[in-house]
Amino acid sequence: MRNLGGLVALVALAACSRADEEPLVAYPTSPGAETDRDGVAPTPPSSTATPLPPARPPVEEPVVGQKLWPEPTWVEGVTSDGHLVASRDRDLVVLPGGATQPEILVKDYDSSYDEVGVRGRVVSIWLGDDVFPSPVTTWTKAGGLVPGGPVAMRGALYAKPASETFAYRGKGTTSFRSTVAVVALGQAEPVTVITNLDDGATQPACRPSFGWAGNDIVVGGCVDGGTAWRVARYATDGSGTKATILDAAVPGMWPNNARTRIIVQSQAGSSIRSLGGVGADVDLDTTLRAALYSADDSKVVYVRSDGKLRRAATTAPVSPIELGAGALALFAISGDARFAVFATKRDTSTTRTDVVVADAQTPAAAPRVLAPEKAIFHGITTDGTAVVYQTTTDAAAMGPLFVAPLAGGAPVQVSAVAQRVVAGGGVVYYQEWDKPTRTMSLRAARVRAPASPIIVEPSVDPLTASVTLAGDTMFVASKLGLVVYPAVKP
Numbered sequence: 001m002r003n004l005g006g007l008v009a010l011v012a013l014a015a016c017s018r019a020d021e022e023p024l025v026a027y028p029t030s031p032g033a034e035t036d037r038d039g040v041a042p043t044p045p046s047s048t049a050t051p052l053p054p055a056r057p058p059v060e061e062p063v064v065g066q067k068l069w070p071e072p073t074w075v076e077g078v079t080s081d082g083h084l085v086a087s088r089d090r091d092l093v094v095l096p097g098g099a100t101q102p103e104i105l106v107k108d109y110d111s112s113y114d115e116v117g118v119r120g121r122v123v124s125i126w127l128g129d130d131v132f133p134s135p136v137t138t139w140t141k142a143g144g145l146v147p148g149g150p151v152a153m154r155g156a157l158y159a160k161p162a163s164e165t166f167a168y169r170g171k172g173t174t175s176f177r178s179t180v181a182v183v184a185l186g187q188a189e190p191v192t193v194i195t196n197l198d199d200g201a202t203q204p205a206c207r208p209s210f211g212w213a214g215n216d217i218v219v220g221g222c223v224d225g226g227t228a229w230r231v232a233r234y235a236t237d238g239s240g241t242k243a244t245i246l247d248a249a250v251p252g253m254w255p256n257n258a259r260t261r262i263i264v265q266s267q268a269g270s271s272i273r274s275l276g277g278v279g280a281d282v283d284l285d286t287t288l289r290a291a292l293y294s295a296d297d298s299k300v301v302y303v304r305s306d307g308k309l310r311r312a313a314t315t316a317p318v319s320p321i322e323l324g325a326g327a328l329a330l331f332a333i334s335g336d337a338r339f340a341v342f343a344t345k346r347d348t349s350t351t352r353t354d355v356v357v358a359d360a361q362t363p364a365a366a367p368r369v370l371a372p373e374k375a376i377f378h379g380i381t382t383d384g385t386a387v388v389y390q391t392t393t394d395a396a397a398m399g400p401l402f403v404a405p406l407a408g409g410a411p412v413q414v415s416a417v418a419q420r421v422v423a424g425g426g427v428v429y430y431q432e433w434d435k436p437t438r439t440m441s442l443r444a445a446r447v448r449a450p451a452s453p454i455i456v457e458p459s460v461d462p463l464t465a466s467v468t469l470a471g472d473t474m475f476v477a478s479k480l481g482l483v484v485y486p487a488v489k490p
Helices: none
Strands: 064-067 073-078 084-089 091-095 101-105 116-120 122-126 137-140 144-146 158-159 165-171 177-183 190-196 207-211 214-221 227-232 241-248 261-266 269-272 282-285 288-293 301-305 310-312 323-324 329-333 339-343 353-357 368-381 386-391 400-406 414-426 427-434 439-446 454-462 466-470 473-478 482-487
Touching: 073 116, 073 466, 073 473, 101 137, 101 386, 116 214, 144 214, 144 227, 177 214, 190 214, 241 261, 261 288, 269 323, 269 353, 282 301, 282 310, 288 329, 301 329, 310 339, 323 339, 323 353, 329 368, 339 368, 353 386, 368 400, 386 414, 400 427, 414 439, 414 466, 454 473
Parallel strands: none
Antiparallel strands: 064 482, 073 084, 084 091, 091 101, 116 122, 122 137, 137 144, 158 165, 165 177, 177 190, 207 214, 214 227, 227 241, 261 269, 269 282, 288 301, 301 310, 310 323, 329 339, 339 353, 353 368, 368 386, 386 400, 400 414, 414 427, 427 439, 439 454, 466 473, 473 482
């Protein structure tokens, strides 16, 4: 099945429209990252409330594209090392970074039955309609195409960051239990790490979680027939448990960026524990819903189970800063963990939310509401100084697009009718439907000058065109083919 996930996995159905209506569209897949943590920006040098400039008409800028092929194309994802995976007409292909001709992965790929996944550097493919574990075909740039690989559950592949190594869940002793095994580049046979892991299908409290710490895999779940969630670190050579992080735990684990420490929790509360002998174990708070670390791992912003949003030091979290209450989701934080963007409301019909910003330097002040309802969060800029979001009025993911300084100041409207928005570092890409000319244009706005958009292409396919970013390259895929451009510089 097609992967419709992404940084902002919001979908509107493409449908037939009257001549005077804007077409409904779908968001493209967001690009991968070479680490398995997204959304935490590097520490900004400073944060100020410098006003953003007023709006100006869009300008032409020489952004020249090259058409790579004319066949209808749907992007499935981008590997963390920059290789594009796409359905081209009836075939599944990969376009290595910098190449102009693709490699065929599967001929006559059928997205109704076949399934592709892109995690880290690894592309995984399951063929046919078998819902039970079946052979997975994999592709990596270093290892090439490996057909008919280990028998794995669909979608249950966990790539090691910046590596061709991956773990997967395989067939277990019953339909509700699985094994966990690891495959490294050039390795003849998988190495079994766990022989009996509950899938959580009949016991939701046993639903497993996975992560990596160095060469070891970290698994939270119910193992060996037990009913208690346990977090442990396992050696990938098959020698068994390397370290038990927490027995009698409850679901939820959040490793830091360096993979040296991890937040785990029990019924009694949450704690920060060592993954690799770094730092002492310390109590954190009650149980959590979400957590994000600062770029240097010195701070953590988290949402408690009761909805309180807090920030604490990771070495001595005894006096956390109260940032807000009633949080339903934690979208992102700035690299220095000064700012947190979160939601306190959710529209049940569209799943859209409000967009709220908290500032840890002024915790006594009420969090700033940028959008009160039915909004879409698109990201924090790479330098950690601004937030990109959109407001909507109905089920279509279309409406005013804004850039707002995190440290205060009036938001600047980039577009009144933006759709298919993709935020990439310091540039925001979006499309606009023009009723008089009946054309869809592709535009880009630099966050440092959001009111001065650039027209990248004056006319793209109105129903199928989507933007995908891969490093300094931008791809536009549609029923008219695939075009590659240099990404707009911030």
